[in-house]
Amino acid sequence: MPEHKQLAVATPALPVPDDVLVRRVQAGNTEAFEELVRRYERKVYNITYRLMGNEQDASEALQDAFMRAYRFIGKFQFKSSFFTWLYRIATNVSLSKLRKREKIDTVSIDQPVNEAGDLPFEIPDVKYGPEKLMKQRELRAALQKAVDELPEDYRSVVVLRDLEGLSNEEVSNVLHLSVAAVKSRLHRGRLVLREKLVSYL
Amino acid sequence: MKKRKKQTGECHECDEARELIARYVGGEEDEELARQVLLHAQTCAECATLLRSLKRLVHYCSLEPNCEMPVAVRRELWVTIRREIHTD
DSSP, X not given: OOOOOOOOOOOOOOOOOHHHHHHHHHTTOHHHHHHHHHHHHHHHHHHHHHHHOSHHHHHHHHHHHHHHHHHHGGGOOSSSOHHXXXXXXXXXXXXXXXXXXXXXXXXXXXXXXOOOTTOOOOOOOSOOOHHHHHHHHHHHHHHHHHHHHSOHHHHHHHIIIIISOOOHHXXXXXXTOOHHXXXXXXXXXXXXXHHHHTTTO | OOOOBOTTSOBOXXXXXXXXXXXXXXXXXXXHHHHHHHHHHHHOHHHHHXXXXXXXXXXXXXXXXXXXXXXXXXXXXHHHXXXXXXXX
């Protein structure tokens, strides 16, 4: 029986694990750092945007976060995952900028807009009519505004847990808090958010 | 769970219930917790509303799409990154 020729099947290359890329960066490989940036730029932007509440500040925090990550990656000891470490930097940079901003801003330029109070809660579905889209946009804007107004301790937990989908354990690692503290802040943050968004819920 | 009822029959300032509801909505898997919360919500309109609205809030948050990173923000990021890593 003739031997079958083995067909060369092209298998997609597996992504290089973060840890391997980090070791390459630590050895001086700048392309590895660029790969890490490409991998996480959107997620980090999400965090900075959610925490800062506007594009300009989020953009600055995003740049600062990656610059700090690059400068201090030599000290990364693999005690946590790279993304946990990066998210911690992004959160800390954002909160630090936020504190500075709050000291400078005595009056918010984004005054609350009192929207019609009886909008029903809408779960996005595939039938996006213009009215639904409008309501979702309003709800989204209201949610971001409510998050902006949360006390800092609650805000970081709510952003990472509810909006970014990290687990309680991951949030505890990012913020250097116990899981119990994360849960407590999350519960209280949600209650505050709910009060602010009650007319939408 | 003891309810502190006012004469109107509504459950006001029921901190204990609010705390339990928040834990329940937070996904804590505890049958006794779930039983207490649901039982309480059946007899207290205010807490039932709280439970419903918190579940909606968490659900809505989970559906919230990622923010679109504007092209200009990304471009600026990469200018900064390349300046940083190539001037070491």
